[in-house]
Amino acid sequence: MKLTIQNVMKTFGEKRAVNDVSLELISGVYGLLGPNGAGKTTLMKLIVDILTPSAGRITLDGVDITELGAAYRDKLGYMPQEIGVYKNFSAKKFLKYIAALKGLSGREAESKVSELLGLVGLKDVANKRLGGFSGGMLRRIGIAQTLLNDPQILILDEPTAGLDPQERIRFRNILSELSGNRIVLISTHIVTDMEFIAGQIILLKDGAVLRMDHTENLIRTVEGKxxxxxxxxxxxxxxxxxxxxxxxxxxxxxxxxxxxxxxxxxxxxxxxxxxxxxxxxxxxxxxxx
Ligand SMILES: Nc1ncnc2c1ncn2[C@@H]1O[C@H](COP(=O)(O)OP(=O)(O)O)[C@@H](O)[C@H]1O
Ligand SMILES: [Mg+2]
Known part of the structure; x- marks a missing residue:
C-alpha cells in the first residue's frame, strides 16, 4: 500500500495553507509536526478527501483517491481535531450507531464495539453517558470510532491535545498497539508524544515540508548543537x-x-x-x- 501526495497545494483566497507538498507514505507511523497554522489540519483534510487540492493529486497505489471514492473511504479512519459526539448516548450506544453508519452488521458491530472498548480501556464505563466523559475519555472514544471499520489508513489530527499526562501515556500506548501493517499519520504540536510512537517525522512549516526523515536521523541533524x-x-x-x-x-x-x-x-x-x-x-x- 502506497499513499502518494504529489505537489499538492491548497489555497484559501490568497493564503497557501498547503504549499506544494509531496510525500510518499507506506506502512508505519508518521508524525506530522509543526506549529499552529502550519497546515497540518488542511493537509489531513486533503488526504481524507474532505477538501479538494487546488493543484496536485493524491493517489493510493497509483489511483487518484477521488476516483476510488467509497472504496477509499472504506480503508480510511479519520479522527478530526474537534470530535463531535452525542452527549446523551452511552459509549457503547454511540459506537454501535457509528458502526451502523459504517455498514457493519448487528453481530459484527456487537463484537467489534466490545473489542474496541477493551482496547481503549473504556469497558467499565461502556454504559455511561458521553456527556460525563473527560477530554481523554472522549479522545479514546474518538479513536475507537475511527477503528470500527479496521482502517488501513489512519489519520489522527492532534489526538493528544488537551490530555493530562496520564491520559497521554495511555493514548501513546494504544497508538503503538495499532501500527502493524497500516499507514498511521498523526499530527501534533506536542513533540514529546511523537518521540515514542512515530517512526518517521514530517516537519511542516508554512504549508511546506521542511524535512521528512526517520526520527533518529532527524535527531542526529542537531547533534552538537x-x-x-x-x-x-x-x-x-x-x-x-x-x-x-x-x-x-x-x-x-x-x-x-x-x-x-x-x-x-x-x-x-x-x-x-x-x-x-x-x-x-x-x-x-x-x-x-
Ligand atoms: N477554511 C479556511 N479558510 C481560510 N483559511 C484557512 C481555512 N482553513 C485553514 N486556513 C488557514 O490555513 C492555515 C493552516 O491552517 P491549519 O491547516 O488549520 O493549520 P494547523 O492544523 O497546522 O494548525 C492557517 O493560516 C489557517 O488560518
Ligand atoms: Mg490543526
Whole structure:
C-alpha cells in the first residue's frame, strides 16, 4: 500500500495553507509536526478527501483517491481535531450507531464495539453517558470510532491535545498497539508524544515540508548543537534574545537552560544529547512544548 501526495497545494483566497507538498507514505507511523497554522489540519483534510487540492493529486497505489471514492473511504479512519459526539448516548450506544453508519452488521458491530472498548480501556464505563466523559475519555472514544471499520489508513489530527499526562501515556500506548501493517499519520504540536510512537517525522512549516526523515536521523541533524547551562536570571535574559531556547528548569542554584546553537553559546555551556524536542526548537525556533 502506497499513499502518494504529489505537489499538492491548497489555497484559501490568497493564503497557501498547503504549499506544494509531496510525500510518499507506506506502512508505519508518521508524525506530522509543526506549529499552529502550519497546515497540518488542511493537509489531513486533503488526504481524507474532505477538501479538494487546488493543484496536485493524491493517489493510493497509483489511483487518484477521488476516483476510488467509497472504496477509499472504506480503508480510511479519520479522527478530526474537534470530535463531535452525542452527549446523551452511552459509549457503547454511540459506537454501535457509528458502526451502523459504517455498514457493519448487528453481530459484527456487537463484537467489534466490545473489542474496541477493551482496547481503549473504556469497558467499565461502556454504559455511561458521553456527556460525563473527560477530554481523554472522549479522545479514546474518538479513536475507537475511527477503528470500527479496521482502517488501513489512519489519520489522527492532534489526538493528544488537551490530555493530562496520564491520559497521554495511555493514548501513546494504544497508538503503538495499532501500527502493524497500516499507514498511521498523526499530527501534533506536542513533540514529546511523537518521540515514542512515530517512526518517521514530517516537519511542516508554512504549508511546506521542511524535512521528512526517520526520527533518529532527524535527531542526529542537531547533534552538537544542543547545550545546557545553569544561568542567573540576568544571564538568561541576555542570551534568550540571541539563541533558540528549549526547556528551562528552575533549580536552587539558578536556571538550567537548554540552548540550541551551532556554536558553544557560553563558557559554562556543556554539550548534551539531543532529543526530538530540540529538533523542533532548532527548526521552528522559540520554545517547544
Ligand atoms: N477554511 C479556511 N479558510 C481560510 N483559511 C484557512 C481555512 N482553513 C485553514 N486556513 C488557514 O490555513 C492555515 C493552516 O491552517 P491549519 O491547516 O488549520 O493549520 P494547523 O492544523 O497546522 O494548525 C492557517 O493560516 C489557517 O488560518
Ligand atoms: Mg490543526
Amino acid at each position: 544542543v547545550w545546557s547551562a545553569v544561568l542567573t536570571h540576568e544571564q538568561f535574559n541576555s542570551i534568550k534574545q540571541l539563541y533558540s531556547i528549549g526547556n528551562v528548569m528552575q533549580r536552587s542554584d539558578g536556571m538550567e537552560v537548554r540552548i540550541i546553537s551551532d556554536k558553544k553559546p557560553l563558557e559554562q555551556a556543556k554539550p548534551i544529547q539531543p532529543i526530538l524536542e530540540d529538533v523542533y526548537t532548532y527548526y521552528f525556533g522559540g520554545t517547544a512544548k
